[in-house]
Amino acid sequence: MSETADLLAVDVGTSRVKFGWFPAEIACLNDPVTSTLPIASPQLPLPDETFACRHRDVPPDELAEQIAEWLTQLEVQQTQVALSSVSPEATKSVAEILAQHGFSSVKVLTSGDLSLEVQVIEPNRVGIDRLLSAVAVNRVRNADRSAIVMDLGTAVTVDLISHHGVFLGGAILPGWSLAAAALHGGTSSLPLLSSDNIQLPEHDLGKCTTEAIAAGLTWGLIGALEKLIEKYTELSEGTPQLFLTGGDAPMVLDALSESTGPVRHISHLILAGIAIVSEAKR
Ligand SMILES: Nc1ncnc2c1ncn2[C@@H]1O[C@H](COP(=O)(O)OP(=O)(O)OP(=O)(O)O)[C@@H](O)[C@H]1O
Ligand SMILES: CC(C)(CO)[C@@H](O)C(=O)NCCC(=O)O
Ligand SMILES: [K+]
Secondary structure (H helix, E strand, O other): OOOOOOEEEEEEOOOEEEEEEEOOOOOOOOOOOHHHOOOOOOOOOOOOEEEEEEOOOOOHHHHHHHHHHHHHHHOOOOOEEEEEEOOHHHHHHHHHHHHHOOOOOEEEOOHHHOOOOEOOOOHHHOOHHHHHHHHHHHHHOOOOOOEEEEEEOOEEEEEEEOOOOOEEEEEEEEOHHHHHHHHHHOOOOOOOOOOOOOOOOOOOOOOOHHHHHHHHHHHHHHHHHHHHHHHHHHOOOOOOEEEEEOOOHHHHHHHHHHHHOOEEEOOOHHHHHHHHHHHOOO
C-alpha cells in the first residue's frame, strides 16, 4: 500500500449526487503483524463518510443548502476532488457549490482517465458510471472469472466484463422508479407508486391496481436481470461473478440471488471506482 492524499469523490447520477470521503491512507510496509500474512488481493477503497441527495427537479438553493450542510460537518477544505457525471446540468451546479466551499480544483473524470479496455463501437459515449463500476469490479472479481455488473439507478445498466477485465458492453433499461413514473404519466388512471419501503410486492398476483403495478415492476425488473445474466453467461467462458449496486439494489438482492446464485452487493461501487482512478495521483 502506498501513501495517499485525502480525496473527496463525487458521483453525479441521473437523479442523485453522491459524495464519498476517502481520507489518506498511510503506508505501513514493514508492519510486523501483517507482513507474515499471505499477499491478499488489493481491497476495494470504501469511503469513510458518504452523503447522497436528489438533484433532479430540486431548486439550486435547496441543493446548495443540503450539500453545504454535509460539507460543513465534514470539516475538510482544499482537498483533492474527483467528480464523475452522467448529468452535465447537475455537474455545473455541484461544481459551483463545491467552489463556494473552497473546493476550487475539481477533476472531472473522462474515459481517458481510466485504465480500462472498452470494446464497443464508440467507447467515448459509454456512461462514465458504467466504466467506473467496471474499474471497481476489476479490483475485486476473481482474476480468472468474468463479471456482470448491475447498477439499479434511475436507469438500470447490466454490463459484461471479460475475465481479462475488458468492458464488453451491456444493456440499458428503465429503473423501477422511472418505469413507475412512465406508467403514471403515460396512462389516464394509474397511480404513481413510490419505491420507498417496497421490498418485494406483497402479492405476486395483484388484487388491486397498486399491487398489480408493484408485481409488474418488481418481478419485471428481476426477470429482466435474470434473462440478461443468462444471455451474458452464454457469451462468457465459465460462469461470471455477479455484482449489484445502485439505489434499488436492496429491493432485488434476495430474490435475484435465490434464482441466480451468489450476488455481491456493493453500495458505493462508483465512488470506489473514482477512488481507484485517483489513487495513482493521490
Ligand atoms: N434516499 C434514497 N435512498 C435510497 N434509495 C433511493 C433514495 N432515493 C431514491 N432512491 C432509489 O434509488 C433509485 C435511484 O438510484 P441511484 O441513486 O443509484 O440512481 P441515480 O442517483 O439516479 O443515479 P444513476 O441513475 O445515474 O445511477 C431510485 O429508483 C429510487 O428508488
Ligand atoms: C445509462 C446511464 C443513464 C446510466 O446511469 C448512463 O450511463 C449514461 O448516460 N450512459 C450514456 C450512454 C451509454 O452508456 O451508452
Ligand atoms: K447508475
